[in-house]
Amino acid sequence: MLNYTLRRLLMVVPTLLILVIFAFYLMRLAPGGPFTSERPLPPAVMANVLERYGMDEPLHVQLWTYVSNIVCCFDFGPSFSQKDRSVNDVIAQGFPVTLTYGFWSAVFVLLLGVPLGIIAALRHNGFWDYTMTGLAIFSQIFPNFVLAPLLVLLFTLSWGLLPGGGWNGGQWQYIVMPAIALGTSYMASVARLTRGSMLEVLGSPYIRTARAKGLPERTIILRHALKPALLPTLTYMGPVFVYMITGSVFVDVFFSTGGIGQDFINGAYSRDYAILLGLAILYAVLTFVLTLMVDLLYAWIDPKVRAGLS
Amino acid sequence: MILSAARRRLQSRAFAEEQAPEMVASRSFWADAGQRFMRNRMAIFSVGMLGLLILFSIFGNLFSRWSFEEIDWNVLGRIKEDGGPSLENGHWFGVDELGRDLYARVVQGTRTSLLVGFIAGPVSVLLGATLGALSGYYGGRFDRTVLGAYTIWLAIPYIIFFVVWQAFFGRSMSQMIMVIILVNWTAGLLIVRGQVMMLKNREFVDAARMLGMSDTKIIFRHLAPNVLWVVVIYTSLVIPEVIMMESLVSFLGVGIQEPNTSIGALLSQGASTMTFGTLWQLGFPAAIFVIAQVSLFYIGDGLRDALDPKER
Numbered sequence: 001m002l003n004y005t006l007r008r009l010l011m012v013v014p015t016l017l018i019l020v021i022f023a024f025y026l027m028r029l030a031p032g033g034p035f036t037s038e039r040p041l042p043p044a045v046m047a048n049v050l051e052r053y054g055m056d057e058p059l060h061v062q063l064w065t066y067v068s069n070i071v072c073c074f075d076f077g078p079s080f081s082q083k084d085r086s087v088n089d090v091i092a093q094g095f096p097v098t099l100t101y102g103f104w105s106a107v108f109v110l111l112l113g114v115p116l117g118i119i120a121a122l123r124h125n126g127f128w129d130y131t132m133t134g135l136a137i138f139s140q141i142f143p144n145f146v147l148a149p150l151l152v153l154l155f156t157l158s159w160g161l162l163p164g165g166g167w168n169g170g171q172w173q174y175i176v177m178p179a180i181a182l183g184t185s186y187m188a189s190v191a192r193l194t195r196g197s198m199l200e201v202l203g204s205p206y207i208r209t210a211r212a213k214g215l216p217e218r219t220i221i222l223r224h225a226l227k228p229a230l231l232p233t234l235t236y237m238g239p240v241f242v243y244m245i246t247g248s249v250f251v252d253v254f255f256s257t258g259g260i261g262q263d264f265i266n267g268a269y270s271r272d273y274a275i276l277l278g279l280a281i282l283y284a285v286l287t288f289v290l291t292l293m294v295d296l297l298y299a300w301i302d303p304k305v306r307a308g309l310s
Numbered sequence: 311m312i313l314s315a316a317r318r319r320l321q322s323r324a325f326a327e328e329q330a331p332e333m334v335a336s337r338s339f340w341a342d343a344g345q346r347f348m349r350n351r352m353a354i355f356s357v358g359m360l361g362l363l364i365l366f367s368i369f370g371n372l373f374s375r376w377s378f379e380e381i382d383w384n385v386l387g388r389i390k391e392d393g394g395p396s397l398e399n400g401h402w403f404g405v406d407e408l409g410r411d412l413y414a415r416v417v418q419g420t421r422t423s424l425l426v427g428f429i430a431g432p433v434s435v436l437l438g439a440t441l442g443a444l445s446g447y448y449g450g451r452f453d454r455t456v457l458g459a460y461t462i463w464l465a466i467p468y469i470i471f472f473v474v475w476q477a478f479f480g481r482s483m484s485q486m487i488m489v490i491i492l493v494n495w496t497a498g499l500l501i502v503r504g505q506v507m508m509l510k511n512r513e514f515v516d517a518a519r520m521l522g523m524s525d526t527k528i529i530f531r532h533l534a535p536n537v538l539w540v541v542v543i544y545t546s547l548v549i550p551e552v553i554m555m556e557s558l559v560s561f562l563g564v565g566i567q568e569p570n571t572s573i574g575a576l577l578s579q580g581a582s583t584m585t586f587g588t589l590w591q592l593g594f595p596a597a598i599f600v601i602a603q604v605s606l607f608y609i610g611d612g613l614r615d616a617l618d619p620k621e622r
Contacts, residue, residue: 015458019462032477141600145561145578149584152581153589153592249469250558269563
């Protein structure tokens with residue numbers, strides 16, 4: 001198990017390196033840059049600016065400086081578009097915001113999606129089952145960028161219950177709508193997945209055995225059926241959790257939360273390579289680490305997988 | 311003696327005539343699936359709705375008194391009062407925040423979104439499926455390289471590609487389609503790879519190899535027809551996803567160039583002005599978007615029911 005974990009962690013390093021090199025060249029070779037504007041800077045000023053950011057050197061030297069700065073001092077360099085701020089500052093300010101509402105969104109997804117899926121499976125073809133199917137279709141049709149305006153329309157403009165955007169230090173009123181907008185489609189997927197695997201498990205022979213033994217229905221479901229039924233949901237939640245805590249770019253922009261999604265889009269507009277690269281690395285690291293954690297959790301729950309690892 | 315009698319019976323005309331009706335009646339997998347699809351009322355209704363939407367996007371302009379980039383100076387500045395949907399001034403869907411006719415813009419946006427979906431979706435699935443088939447068939451180092459690229463690709467936020475691509479090639483619709491294909495080359499890769507890995511050990515593949523067929527021929531002539539059903543189902547899922555992706559990037563402002571528009575760009579403009587009470591600017595694009603997504607959802611659902619072999 002430890003062996004496996006170490007091997008997986010070691011794999012992350014070359015993967016990240018390839019990613020950085022690829023993204024770096026991709027962005028640098030594109031025409032235009034953070035300092036090109038409608039009115040071109042005088043050549044002398046331009047040369048000064050480029051020198052200040054170390055952009056006058058050949059690309060591979062810049063890449064080397066960039067990577068070695070990250071490795072030695074955890075320094076992602078200065079931002080090109082936001083003067084006097086480093087990428088570290090930008091992430092340190094934006095990421096907690098995104099993490100907060102992403103976390104609550106994941107809670108919303110699990111607390112609503114899993115029970116809904118279980119109930120739908122237990123009441124197969126009943127009212128709750130159809131409600132859930134309806135919800136699944138609804139979430140497919142209303143992705144977050146349609147859902148969010150609708151939420152604002154209802155809760156802010158019509159009923160005046162919740163603020164339509166902003167963050168304000170993360171008071172709960174400001175978290176509700178971003179979390180719902182971000183989570184609804186995942187919640188429906190989780191419910192559908194849970195329902196499917198629960199139905200499959202409930203039809204399996206060992207559940208019939210448990211029933212034949214005369215165990216109470218409650219014990220059968222909670223003790224015997226639930227654990228295996230949640231495995232597919234768990235696999236699905238790994239990547240979804242990454243999406244959530246890195247936040248949807250859209251949710252950040254629409255609700256002006258000040259999260260990293262907003263920095264990302266601003267970086268894209270102003271061709272701020274430093275911010276884009278820094279956020280891409282953050283995103284990739286989170287993806288790899290969380291996938292690994294889900295795999296380990298999987299092994300912990302499922303003895304068959306555990307045997308396969310060692 | 312018995313054997314030759316049996317042979318005589320097989321070759322007799324009477325036997326042939328006896329068997330003929332059944333042989334004619336037996337249908338191929340695809341004919342079967344087609345019939346199952348036709349029996350699915352919701353799917354057929356959705357095909358009809360989608361057809362209407364396509365007709366709307368092609369011929370909708372014939373009923374418009376305004377072009378999609380023309381500004382109606384009569385209503386500009388009084389959009390909340392005079393800019394709503396009206397039959398008198400020919401703005402069937404009202405005007406947008408710059409006083410341009412929303413009906414013409416919705417027609418144009420629908421066309422963009424559908425074109426992007428129906429070109430970029432299938433092409434990217436074909437690309438992903440081909441790579442997946444090659445990767446599953448050859449295995450080994452090639453397979454590992456493709457999977458490695460797949461992992462890295464998914465870890466990069468795709469908006470970067472839109473930004474970089476636009477810096478190189480601009481923001482026209484054809485460039486939009488190209489970059490969406492590029493971003494989505496991973497679509498269908500894993501599922502086709504899995505199918506091919508399963509199929510390549512079957513007897514018919516061995517038989518083809520014994521006959522001295524080349525790998526390319528085995529993959530495209532013998533394996534491809536067997537994974538086609540997966541590809542069809544997957545394409546039906548990817549098309550709405552691609553439309554959504556285009557809408558999202560347009561919403562975020564890295565989409566198609568003004569004055570051209572797409573459903574996503576229209577939704578974005580509508581959402582940004584809804585606080586002023588001009589709700590039609592959000593409502594009409596949203597309605598078109600919902601119609602497109604609902605019908606694509608039910609068509610995909612119908613295809614899955616018709617093609618999934620578990621149902622057979």
